[in-house]
Amino acid sequence: MARPVLDPQLVADENARRAADFARDFGELGARLKRRGLEVEALTQRAQAFTVAIPSWGVGTGGTRFGRFPQSGEPRDVYEKLEDCAVVQQLARCTPAVSLHVPWDRPDDPRRLKGAAADLGLSFDAMNSNTFEDHTPGQRSYKFGSLTHTDRAVREQAVAQNLECIEIGKAIGSTALTVWIGDGGNFPGQLHFRRALDRYLESTRAICAALPDGWKMYLEHKLCEPAFYSTVLNDWGTSYVCAKELGPKCLCLVDLGHHAPNVNIESIVSRLIQLGKLGGFHFNDSKYSDDDLDSGSIKPFQLFLIFHELVGAEREKVAGFAPAYLLDQSHNVTDPLESLMSSAGEVQRAYVKASLVDAARLAECQERNDALLALQTLKDAYETDVSPLLAEARRRAGGAIDPVATFRASRYRARCAERRPAGKRTSGGIV
Numbered sequence: 001m002a003r004p005v006l007d008p009q010l011v012a013d014e015n016a017r018r019a020a021d022f023a024r025d026f027g028e029l030g031a032r033l034k035r036r037g038l039e040v041e042a043l044t045q046r047a048q049a050f051t052v053a054i055p056s057w058g059v060g061t062g063g064t065r066f067g068r069f070p071q072s073g074e075p076r077d078v079y080e081k082l083e084d085c086a087v088v089q090q091l092a093r094c095t096p097a098v099s100l101h102v103p104w105d106r107p108d109d110p111r112r113l114k115g116a117a118a119d120l121g122l123s124f125d126a127m128n129s130n131t132f133e134d135h136t137p138g139q140r141s142y143k144f145g146s147l148t149h150t151d152r153a154v155r156e157q158a159v160a161q162n163l164e165c166i167e168i169g170k171a172i173g174s175t176a177l178t179v180w181i182g183d184g185g186n187f188p189g190q191l192h193f194r195r196a197l198d199r200y201l202e203s204t205r206a207i208c209a210a211l212p213d214g215w216k217m218y219l220e221h222k223l224c225e226p227a228f229y230s231t232v233l234n235d236w237g238t239s240y241v242c243a244k245e246l247g248p249k250c251l252c253l254v255d256l257g258h259h260a261p262n263v264n265i266e267s268i269v270s271r272l273i274q275l276g277k278l279g280g281f282h283f284n285d286s287k288y289s290d291d292d293l294d295s296g297s298i299k300p301f302q303l304f305l306i307f308h309e310l311v312g313a314e315r316e317k318v319a320g321f322a323p324a325y326l327l328d329q330s331h332n333v334t335d336p337l338e339s340l341m342s343s344a345g346e347v348q349r350a351y352v353k354a355s356l357v358d359a360a361r362l363a364e365c366q367e368r369n370d371a372l373l374a375l376q377t378l379k380d381a382y383e384t385d386v387s388p389l390l391a392e393a394r395r396r397a398g399g400a401i402d403p404v405a406t407f408r409a410s411r412y413r414a415r416c417a418e419r420r421p422a423g424k425r426t427s428g429g430i431v
């Protein structure tokens with residue numbers, strides 16, 4: 001039984017205040033769905049079964065290269081981060097796993113950390129290695145790359161860091177490693193493109209060889225930044241070629257912010273599904289580049305279309321299809337816990353809405369080349385407000401009908417400010 005961080009009575013009281021309006025809204029939605037041949041009960045169960053992991057680096061205030069505006073009451077170590085993750089899960093009820101970042105959140109005693117998480121009802125999702133900055137004085141620098149550095153000794157150090165992540169992951173019950181590198185060039189001519197990719201494959205092959213049975217390795221590509229002229233793993237095609245080269249344990253990870261503007265991400269997702277190489281997602285939203293804005297805040301229709309591909313693959317039982325879902329955002333001006341609760345809800349919303357698509361009618365439209373009705377079929381699903389259904393999924397699991405309002409009513413942040421005096425804090429950031 002998970003130890004609740006917030007008083008369950010407070011959640012119950014907040015839900016009770018909203019119960020009457022909520023019951024009416026849920027009833028009306030059920031009737032509306034029924035007229036379309038959809039069962040609200042089955043859909044609510046689908047919503048309840050959906051989960052998206054929280055990044056350990058997401059519970060602290062993010063920042064940009066221009067600065068960071070921390071708030072009081074932020075977590076000071078990985079145990080306090082877990083406590084914050086547990087609050088998100090207690091209210092949102094679709095975020096039971098945490099993705100750990102090493103060395104930002106390297107545990108002194110992994111088994112103790114696993115125990116602390118279990119006590120809070122949490123488990124661990126994919127491990128994340130960090131070779132995009134220097135950590136320890138005296139270590140070899142990643143200024144000019146890590147896994148693809150021209151100096152073999154630097155590459156070996158970066159590989160060793162990934163192996164450490166795997167070891168920690170084994171101890172805390174993780175079964176995947178996500179690798180994102182900042183390697184690339186800032187000047188034309190700086191990097192020999194082909195040799196750099198060869199070095200990437202050599203290094204990732206060594207990491208892949210150390211993966212225990214049942215583990216996966218996710219390759220995360222990124223168009224640019226911190227290298228602004230070129231990156232080694234720049235797009236999904238390169239990622240796919242590498243994942244294929246590295247074998248069945250290696251899959252591609254799609255971060256929504258790591259593409260060129262206006263790229264059709266849903267079609268990339270469908271390609272990776274078809275090729276058997278879709279490993280998972282880093283959900284966020286963007287307007288201009290890798291903005292790391294909250295999921296669903298800028299392009300909710302795109303998020304829906306991505307889930308339309310995912311739900312379609314699930315429906316058609318595509319072999320080996322089991323993507324890992326993780327939020328990866330930078331919370332610069334909001335309370336990170338509020339952003340995580342609301343973003344998890346947005347991702348869950350896209351999943352449920354995509355489940356409303358009349359697949360038979362859409363297939364018919366596609367066969368008849370009826371473009372207009374095809375779009376309308378998608379829009380029928382997209383424009384359905386499933387908020388009451390999502391609230392019901394949370395309520396049934398003991399969560400909040402309105403997570404953000406309940407969080408504010410709990411005064412959790414203010415109480416954290418009292419017992420977590422400012423001072424030392426662990427790193428947070430964006431990957």
Ligand SMILES: [Mn+2]
Nearest residue numbers: 255282328431
């Ligand atoms: Mn990412």
